[in-house]
Amino acid sequence: MPKVVDHEERRRRLGAAACVVLSRAGVAGTTVRAVAAEAGMPLATAQHYLPTRELMVRAALAHLADRVVRRARRIPATEVGALETLRRAVLELVPLDAERVFEARVWLMLTAEALIDDRIGEIMRGSADELRGNLERLVDLARTDGGLPAGLDVTRAADGLATLLDGLTVRLLYGALGAADARFEVDAHLTRLASPR
Secondary structure, X not given: OOOOOOHHHHHHHHHHHHHHHHHHHOOOOOOHHHHXXXXXXXXXXXXXXXXXXXXXXXXXXXXXXXXXXXXXOOOOHHXXXXXXXXXXXXXXXXXXXXXXXXXXXXXXXXXXXXXXXXXXXXXXXXXXXXXXXXXXXXXXXXHHHOOOOOOOOHHHHHHXXXXXXXXXXXXXXXXXXXXXXXXXXXXXXXXXXXXXX
């Protein structure tokens, strides 16, 4: 009887391995060989699923997104209200513990590479658009729920949160900001959004 291969599981393993290699060696050190070794797979198998660097980057970002989404789904949205759900979701993206520092390192490695590689830049812009879309949805829920003003420009609010997240992430990673300061900045930003003009 032929062996049943779980292709999605292999892709997930390779995406996780690509993240580990990116975090450790940067984009230059992220080769199919290194990812295959990290995943514990034969090189030929890894080459079948991730034959190009672009596909490795996409697999790594998909793995990061999956991790964040799994954490976000644990937020008890119906119990805490839409504004608090937005706050907790934003904090899930801030590198405040080892798990999120790892994710942020991978993101920053890819962000730096996007400056010199147009294909990776396109992938990163797509990822940023997806994040902004999720933030817009959460901001809109908080506005509808009454936690944010009815006249709030949802798109601009989501853009502001995305910009805040980028800045906090970079400053936390190189030690210019502490975790308590980052939480304060998130809370202060949301308080400003919630304040009627």
